[in-house]
Amino acid sequence: MAAGDVVLRVETLVRATGAKELLLRLAEHAHVVVLGSRGLGSIGSLALGSISVAVASGANTPVVVVRTPGAGIPHPRRIVVGADGTAASAAALEFAFAQASARSVPLNVVHCSDERDPEVEGLRLAESVAGLQEKFIDVAATFEIVHGRADRYLVHASGDSDLVVVGARGHHGPAAALLGSVSQLVVERSSCSVAVVVGPR
Numbered sequence: 001m002a003a004g005d006v007v008l009r010v011e012t013l014v015r016a017t018g019a020k021e022l023l024l025r026l027a028e029h030a031h032v033v034v035l036g037s038r039g040l041g042s043i044g045s046l047a048l049g050s051i052s053v054a055v056a057s058g059a060n061t062p063v064v065v066v067r068t069p070g071a072g073i074p075h076p077r078r079i080v081v082g083a084d085g086t087a088a089s090a091a092a093l094e095f096a097f098a099q100a101s102a103r104s105v106p107l108n109v110v111h112c113s114d115e116r117d118p119e120v121e122g123l124r125l126a127e128s129v130a131g132l133q134e135k136f137i138d139v140a141a142t143f144e145i146v147h148g149r150a151d152r153y154l155v156h157a158s159g160d161s162d163l164v165v166v167g168a169r170g171h172h173g174p175a176a177a178l179l180g181s182v183s184q185l186v187v188e189r190s191s192c193s194v195a196v197v198v199g200p201r
Contacts, residue, residue, distance in 0.1 A: 020054045027059040037067045037193075053187055056168070056196040062095055064163075064195045065187055080108045080157045081165040082150055082182065083128045092167035092197040093128060097136040099163060099195070106140040110157065112150035121145045151185040158190040165195045 015022050027033045035052045056063040081096035083089045093109070100107040111125040125143055133141060146153050158164045166183045187194050 019051050020058075023051070023055045024058050027055070027061050027063070030061050032061060033059055033063045035063065035065050037065050053184065056183070056187055060198060062195055062197045064193060066193045067191065077105045078108060078161050079103070079105055079163045079165065080110060080154065080161045082154050082167065082186075083109055083111045083125065084113065084150070084167075085111075085124045085128055086167065086199065089128065089167040089199075091199045092165050092195075093132060095195060095197045096163075096165040097132045097139055097141070099165070100139045100141075101136045103162070104138070105162060106142065108157070108161075109141055109143045110150075110153060111143065111145045112153065113145065113147065116147075118145070151182045151189075154182070154186050155189045155191075158186070158192045158194075161192050163193050163195060164190050165197060168196050168198050 013022070013026075023033060023035070033055060035055060037052055052063075052065045056065060079096055079100045081089075081092055083093055096107055096109075109125070109129060111121065111128065113121050113124065122145070125145060129141070129143075133139070154164055154166065164186060166186050168183045183196055187196060
């Protein structure tokens with residue numbers, strides 16, 4: 001093995017239990033959970049019962065739902081992240097900056113707001129990324145302020161992106177089984193891979 005090579009340990013688990021329950025249990029000790037997206041997509045079901053959506057709803061660690069481009073479709077090279085000034089989007093922003101740095105791709109930060117005051121929105125966006133640009137100086141980040149429905153914009157942006165990152169508010173109990181409407185719709189309808197990053201519980 002050459003110097004600098006990474007050693008990857010792979011373990012296989014077989015359990016007589018439901019996939020959702022097992023994945024949520026394993027997520028408690030994981031850095032990230034990666035899932036396939038069978039049954040989801042632009043014309044996929046909106047059912048909350050799908051494993052991918054259920055795990056993204058209940059896990060306390062980032063969950064990435066992977067989609068690969070279709071045959072003949074160029075592989076895009078950018079990451080898009082939605083930011084709304086909440087603690088959930090702060091966690092999503094840091095995850096997105098880290099992913100853009102690791103992949104050496106540009107990052108598009110989309111600030112979705114109902115405010116109509118450009119100065120207020122600009123300040124809120126600046127506060128959202130405070131410190132991250134200094135921490136990830138290698139990331140070429142661009143910024144957009146978008147009015148209207150965030151889910152529609154992010155789903156549209158997924159068409160020429162490698163990854164869309166969305167935040168989700170952390171909940172306890174029965175509420176942990178539900179994603180916010182934006183996160184849910186982006187997971188179900190995005191054309192590219194989606195990372196759901198849970199904020200503080």
